[in-house]
Amino acid sequence: MTDRARGEASGVVGNERLTALTGAVVLVLSVAEIATVPTLGSLMVAHFFVGVLLAGPVVAKTASTGWRFIRYYSWDPAYRRKGPPRPLLRVIAPLLVASTFTLIGSGIALAVTGPAPEILVRVHVVSFLAWLATLAMHVFAYVRRVPRLIADDWRRTVLQKRGKPERSRRRMRLAANIAALALAGIPAVLLLPTAASWEGWRGQAVTGPGVLAVVVCIVTAVAVLLKRR
Template sequence: MRVAIDELTDRTPRFDPVAPRVGGPAGNARLTAWTGLVLLVLLAIEGFTILDINGLIDWHIVVGLLLVPPALVKVGTTGWRIVRYYAGDTAYRRAGPPQLMMRILGPLVVFFTLAVLATGILIGVQGPAERHSALLGVPVTALFLHKATFFAWLAVMTIHVLGRTIRAAKVVAGRERRRVAGGAARLAVLTGMAVCSVGLAMLLAGPWISAWQQHGPRFHQ
């Protein structure tokens, strides 16, 4: 328990070595922190739309689509760090294993994040005309799965955010005054992520919003 508390409050000493070219663990930490900040802002907006989902369905759809690329990048950066550590990369081994809480919650965060996004996209593709499937004899819709995975995601994500926010805030605020290689590459990834988010929203949001507005919101069911 003490270890978990120390991790949540960033009291556990952690040093990310800097490697040539793309920065190694330090570069990965910076990219993860900036991506996490983008996600935190978008998730706060998405959470606000839930307060009036029928009236803010258009914003809910747009922000939901904007969330997809950053979520995938975040999964990619954290997954890369784990893979490099267990593959025996020298720099990542020096940085140490993933935090205990993150090792426990990480797989759940990834699973439920992808599940929430996937069910949301499924709802958009299907439109208001819901298709039912049977699970143990009980009719199940994409909307039901979206709601169920959201509440499970919210539980694990709350702990995850508490465990990463302090550390990420220090990185984003520049508390670690070190030169870390790979700044151009990280900027390119973040720019590409933003372009993909906007492109995805421009491509899909219009038709999806029109379909739901014409049919009438049904998220209260």
């Protein structure tokens, strides 16, 4: 393999590992955010903080996957060899991105305006259900690969074999995630006082037909993915 080909392959691997690390951060924060939903009345401050904090890692992960998308469809040889995601995941991806940004955007808007704009509350609830369904499918498809990718990036023996440049790239991937969290942490802290306007709110619960639709979507997608495997 030539130096150029080796460098291109390293770039693909680095992109995949950055996506895995940011994806793990997004997943942890997403689980924390979902955990606040059943008891929003008492956990509204945590719900606000984690929701805004999510914006940083989400932007980082979207940038990482977007880079792969651009390189693949611009016929970059290394990314073409890596290949595209499975068809179902390519369909889910734009829905996941759209629902995620709608969820976070409407949540930040509600933090600023308070619970008065009913349309914003409805958009937030609907986008949450869409996000929950697509996130579950996405996690199911990648949850087995992500720990391995992260472990490979941190395994000492692998780093020793690959030398200083690889250690430097690993630090850059870690720094990108820390920077994303730090940048999102500033507005997350600044918006905390706005949670007071939601005290005593008993708005729409995420139950009923919406949850049933989410469960049906998840079960269907899992069945399709299992069948393809």
